[in-house]
Amino acid sequence: MLRFENVGLRYGLGPEVLRDLTFTIEPNSFQFLTGPSGAGKTSLLRLMFLAQKPTRGLVKVFGRDILTLPARELPGLRRRVGVVFQDFRLLDHMTTYENVALPLRVAGRDEASYRAEVTELLGWVGLGEKLDASPMVLSGGEKQRAAIARALVAQPELLLADEPTGNVDPQLARRILRLFVELHKSGTAVVIATHDIALMDLVDAKRLVLHDGRLHVYE
Incomplete structure (x- = not known):
């Protein structure tokens, strides 16, 4: 590899x-x-x-x-390659859900095909209640988990x-x-x-x- x-x-x-x-x-x-x-x-x-x-x-x-x-x-x-950066690199103008879904959106997938899996992944990392939250209101640990979810979403x-x-x-x-x-x-x-x-x-x-x-x- x-x-x-x-x-x-x-x-x-x-x-x-x-x-x-x-x-x-x-x-x-x-x-x-x-x-x-x-x-x-x-x-x-x-x-x-x-x-x-x-x-x-x-x-x-x-x-x-x-x-x-x-x-x-x-x-x-x-x-x-999925990457979890030390400084998170979340986009403040997007919701937590939109940040995590971004790699799939960039790859050209239709949202209907990935909404359920992004939602499930956010629940898996403990952010199921934060889908619509801005990264600006997340704690450091929550930002870290959102960054991890974004790195994992494209498998x-x-x-x-x-x-x-x-x-x-x-x-x-x-x-x-x-x-x-x-x-x-x-x-x-x-x-x-x-x-x-x-x-x-x-x-x-x-x-x-x-x-x-x-x-x-x-x-």
């Missing part, structure tokens, strides 16, 4: 923030991405969801080399989450983790970037540990 070989990344003329990364993400796998602040986790996620190209090395996503991928094919690949083959439990209490963090575990059981590959060691200890999963721009993989 994802293949990195000797990947390096630098911004401008600065030093490499990622160095010599070689690893794979297999279909239907579950892994945590962790490491100290500034280790390069967000930069690595950007490479994974095709927002950034490597300075050197090989990155293949669903078998396609992103350095030679025609620009016209990029949106199609991105639709196969991505790969889900990337950047600190998805960083703004919620421990009980809600465990609930959110269970959502990702259930998604994984349905066949989606999951990568969760987190600092939360206690959270990682709840799931028997591979750990990708970034330190000083280099990656260490622990089964």
